[in-house]
Amino acid sequence: MQKEPFRRLCIVLDLDDTLFLERDYVRSGFTAVGDWVKDRFQIHDFAARAYDYFEQGRRGDIFDAVLKDCCCSPITAADIDSMVAAYRRHSPKISLLPDAADFLLFCQGRFDLGLVTDGHPDSQRRKVAALNIQHLFAVIVMTGEWPNASKPNPRAFQHIEERLAAPGMGFCYIADNPVKDFQAPLTLGWTTIRIRREYGLYASGEGPVDTRPHLEVSSLDSLKPLFDSLFSAGN
Template structure:
């Protein structure tokens, strides 16, 4: 893709970098385990029965991503009912997470040069995502954060509304904006179609490992972490 030198100014001190949150700036697995511990503590306090968090973690490590509380309760010999599972999910989503930025993300924010504008687009229940942002200190590091769920789940990625909102906020042409995220099934198709640069961070311990369903969903480049982000963008835009 050939672009003018003016349009290529995303690396260095110019342009706008827009991040995803989960598995891009921290490990989503860490939030899950933090939530399992919170739910396990809540259930132990209510029932006197321990071990729920450990069973949830084991199921997660086996690749389970749905009905984890149902299966963990069954493993403890507890009859499952929707009300109990609903309470566990509420504790999981509403707890104060014990999470930290990935080391490379921390290095990026600590060492970034002034002048580059930073934003974020994140899906998921708004209150849960806000708690993650606050726990990670990103509300002090990122200038503009869009919680797509505030508009309703129908506006989660790949819906274009959040990307259009970033363009309006930044007053930057699409070719000066890069989106950095992890999931090729939903993250890159819309910004790429709008003319943004797209970068996948493919962490070894990421949750979403699916492939892009077709060419339009693929990012421009794939990196193992954020340590190579500036060099990756510079190389991409020099082509």
Template sequence: MPRLHMIFDLDDTLYPERDFAIEGFRSAARWAEQTLGVRDVVEEMTEMLDGGMLGQLFQVILERHAPDHTAEHLAAFREAYRRVDDPRLTLFPDAARALDHYERHGPMGLITDGTRAVQAKKVAALGLEARFARIVFTDALGPNRAYFKPHPRPFEEMASAIGAPGDRYVYVGDNPAKDFVAPNAMGWTSVLVHRPHPRIHDVAKVAAGGAPQHTVESLAALPDVLGR
């Protein structure tokens, strides 16, 4: 019987990315307090994030609370956000159960975009190394985000690393702007998970050729749509 390979996206597919951002805000806020005497900005930063304002957030916080800050301060503030060590992260409960269920069917994989060192911290914090036969950090495949999704190369690498001819592949992700173009083109099954929870990124536009074949509100519904 051909094996089934479940391949997952990471951020907002297996755990809430908002939680990682808040851990970063705590780290950045500690830096701001120590360096600039700015206090208690985590809640304010979180409200701005929930208002869809991640890009300008760091600059706005310093403008409000430390108007004499320099460009170097702003850079260091942002860096403290990215530097968060030992983030406390938890899998979505339905994601933890889906991983338990599907590791019986065949080797599984993870394909994730983003700064490699940051993504690796998330993987470690969630205890995911042992769960996956292969983890592809697209950032590690080449410079300047050249092989970020929707590029097909991370998916091709995954198939050659863990698959055999005749195997079935499923990619599960949350972002139709980039997650499903390559798997659709390669004959994989594509599943969008769209949970009702606060998200960092607004629901993305669907890329050409990137419409998911299935949409679920929880990974608990995967066996229903996949038939196993």
């Protein structure tokens, strides 16, 4: 934890695989793309085929691969652009994980809350809207709205500090990706906590030794007594 005692705490959360399961978003997006593909190519099982590829670890060319498997031709760049747009602009069918919903409720009135998330801003905005959580955060940073600002770039975290710094304020970042999420907040002296969810896409990954978070939990439920004790011990 941070070396200096703090009297207030700003808890900053990641979005994907921290508050909801990214797999659910991917499945929802493939279903939306499947509707478009059904009209364009008369393929009825696009979403299932695409999700199979995703579960196999394929990334970056799943749309092309499924269309090729189904002998769709010709596939134009405009077709792929339309599919990407359908994916990013669909209204996702996702839900807060139960421990995330409870944790956000627990934080209300106790801590300042922020959100820092990478990803295409069209998609990220729709995720936040689908979860109906925008009103909970004092600051939301979607790094995709700024050039070259995705994690581990520290800009989002510096922005949070500039917006929410106050006497006695400590900062904590809770996120799931050990490769990119913790380097910047650690450099800034924040407390860092990894949420390693059973079905998280990065659950089995490990990051560099020098960017290991201070704490790791499998559920945000574990953090409630910890934060309660911090603030009932004279802070």
